[in-house]
Amino acid sequence: MPADDHATLAADTWRLMFDLLVRSRPERDAVLARLGLTANEYKALHSLDDQDGRTMKELAAEWQCDASTATWTVDRLQRLDLAERRVHPADRRARLVVLTPRGAAMRAELVRAMYAPPADLLRLDEAQLRALHEALTPLRHDRRVDSGTVTA
Amino acid sequence: MPADDHATLAADTWRLMFDLLVRSRPERDAVLARLGLTANEYKALHSLDDQDGRTMKELAAEWQCDASTATWTVDRLQRLDLAERRVHPADRRARLVVLTPRGAAMRAELVRAMYAPPADLLRLDEAQLRALHEALTPLRHDRRVDSGTVTA
DNA sequence: TATTGTTATACTCTATAACTATA
DNA sequence: TATAGTTATAGAGTATAACAATA
Numbered sequence: 001m002p003a004d005d006h007a008t009l010a011a012d013t014w015r016l017m018f019d020l021l022v023r024s025r026p027e028r029d030a031v032l033a034r035l036g037l038t039a040n041e042y043k044a045l046h047s048l049d050d051q052d053g054r055t056m057k058e059l060a061a062e063w064q065c066d067a068s069t070a071t072w073t074v075d076r077l078q079r080l081d082l083a084e085r086r087v088h089p090a091d092r093r094a095r096l097v098v099l100t101p102r103g104a105a106m107r108a109e110l111v112r113a114m115y116a117p118p119a120d121l122l123r124l125d126e127a128q129l130r131a132l133h134e135a136l137t138p139l140r141h142d143r144r145v146d147s148g149t150v151t152a
Numbered sequence: 153m154p155a156d157d158h159a160t161l162a163a164d165t166w167r168l169m170f171d172l173l174v175r176s177r178p179e180r181d182a183v184l185a186r187l188g189l190t191a192n193e194y195k196a197l198h199s200l201d202d203q204d205g206r207t208m209k210e211l212a213a214e215w216q217c218d219a220s221t222a223t224w225t226v227d228r229l230q231r232l233d234l235a236e237r238r239v240h241p242a243d244r245r246a247r248l249v250v251l252t253p254r255g256a257a258m259r260a261e262l263v264r265a266m267y268a269p270p271a272d273l274l275r276l277d278e279a280q281l282r283a284l285h286e287a288l289t290p291l292r293h294d295r296r297v298d299s300g301t302v303t304a
Numbered sequence: 305t306a307t308t309g310t311t312a313t314a315c316t317c318t319a320t321a322a323c324t325a326t327a
Numbered sequence: 328t329a330t331a332g333t334t335a336t337a338g339a340g341t342a343t344a345a346c347a348a349t350a
Contacts, residue, residue, distance in 0.1 A: 006274075009281050014269035016288040021173050021304035023293060040317085056332060066319050071333060073317090093326045093331045117166035120291055122159075128290050129161050135284040136168040139272055141175060152173040152304035192340085208309060218342050223310060225340090245308040245349045 021152060024118030031113040035106065039151060041080075042110055044073050046150045048083055050104040053096030055088065082106055173304055176270030183265040187258065191303065193232075194262055196225050198302045200235055202256040205248030207240065214300035234258055 032042060047062050048054065054062075060070035074097055077083035082103035088094035099107060124132065184194060199214050200206065206214075212222035226249055229235035234255035240246035251259060276284065 006278060006281065009278075009285055010269040010274050010276075011267070013281060013285040013288060014273055015267060016285070016291055017169055017172070018267065018304065019293060020288075020291050021169070022301055025301055025304055057330090067332065068320080068334080069318055088331090091327075091331080095332070115163070115167060115170065117162040120293070121166055122162050124162075124290060126158055126161075128287070129158065129165060131283075132287040133161055133165040133168070135280070135287040136165060136172075138276060138280050139168055139172050141171060141272070149174055149177055152170070152177055209307090219309065220311080220343080221341055240308095243308080243350075247309075 020118065020120060023120065027116075027118050028114055031110070031116075035110060035113075037106075037110070040073065041077070041082075042114065043150050044077060045082060045099070045103065045107045045110060048077075048097060048099045048103065048107065050099040050101070053086060053098040055094045055096060057094070059097060077103065172270065172272060175272065179268075179270050180266055183262070183268075187262060187265075189258075189262070192225065193229070193234075194266065195300075195302055196229060197234060197251070197255065197259045197262060199300060200229075200249060200251045200255065200259065202251040202253070205238060205250040207246045207248060209246070211249060216300060229255065 032039060037045075043063065044059075047059065056067060056070050056074065059074070060067045063070060063073070065073070074083060074085065077097075078085065081100055083097055083099050085095040085097055088096050121129075184191060189197075195215065196211075199211065208219060208222050208226065211226070212219045215222060215225070217225070226235060226237065229249075230237065233252055235249055235251055237247040237249055240248050273281075
């Protein structure tokens with residue numbers, strides 16, 4: 001295939017990656033359906049932990065939603081017994097939202113399943129996979145640019 | 153980095169691709185914001201053309217929504233002067249939804265911009281890009297598996 | 305009678321504004 | 328007075344069910 005200049009080559013390269021992602025989306029949708037969660041509940045669980053907790057203000061910023069929407073979302077997680085509110089030890093106005101044991105287990109399973117490689121990728125043989133892994137390495141990004149965004 | 157077996161290597165490879173996609177999502181969000189469209193309007197425009205048109209039934213199936221929701225969506229595209237309904241020549245119950253000239257132009261610009269390679273990818277040099285392109289080639293998929301899904 | 309599409313209606317998710325309780 | 332969070336309320340987007348037109 002002719003891909004003469006840098007821009008054209010980048011466009012076709014991206015198209016291959018993007019198509020794989022789009023094609024594999026039904027696999028991720030199936031994970032959410034199996035666990036009975038919405039994409040937003042996934043995003044919400046993703047930014048919680050069972051240790052320190054996050055304030056409502058932090059969560060609203062991370063989810064890029066209004067404070068009242070964060071209240072609504074946490075209410076729902078709480079009703080599902082996935083998260084709970086605790087009083088902030090240093091500021092009695094604030095809340096610390098933490099995962100329940102059930103929420104922590106759900107989050108672990110979600111992250112595992114949502115990050116699972118799609119069927120198309122698993123079909124590559126060892127050599128193909130190694131070549132791809134190596135070619136992708138320059139794109140590795142250690143720092144978390146926007147931890148709130150967990151969907152594509 | 154140790155990536156000993158096939159599954160681990162696939163997992164890390166996928167993580168690199170997926171992270172790039174997640175990281176570049178703000179670029180796609182910015183395209184929609186600039187054009188004043190929602191993600192759903194993008195999806196809707198994506199499955200239309202200015203030639204043959206699609207029936208409401210086909211659109212509801214492709215968008216995986218209720219028929220009444222498809223009605224609502226097409227109403228909005230119509231109010232935005234992006235699409236219009238025509239009577240189906242062979243079945244007077246049915247409608248054919250086609251893009252207006254404005255809609256066709258908008259769709260072309262949208263697809264161009266939404267498929268544009270992200271900044272991180274463009275930063276690769278010629279050799280890196282060629283290696284990545286080659287490594288992705290086994291994943292090329294010509295047929296459209298699920299034309300309704302256009303987001304990752 | 306069956307099918308295509310719309311309308312009436314309700315439910316979910318989102319935001320804005322007013323409010324409560326702390327700081 | 329300012330800030331963290333909730334509540335009251337309204338709008339956007341979704342679905343279900345009843346309906347109209349046509350096959």
